[in-house]
Amino acid sequence: MDALCPVCTQQMNWQDGHFHCQTCNSDYRQLADCPDCGVPLQELKACGAVDYLCQHGHGLISKKRVKYRYQLL
């Protein structure tokens, strides 16, 4: 999965449980939003896989449709 820095759009590295942009020297945490209503999705962890659930009636959201955004830590 590509994680691009929201500031400089360079590829970020996964490091110690968060994403790190070497260019900006910033740490980001990944948030998943519903593509239909924009509300943060609930993460359901099962058997090593993660499913995303919209609590506003859109049900399970396929990872391909999830809108990821990155929040500065």
Ligand SMILES: [Zn+2]
């Ligand atoms: Zn950056």
Ligand SMILES: [Zn+2]
């Ligand atoms: Zn939704």
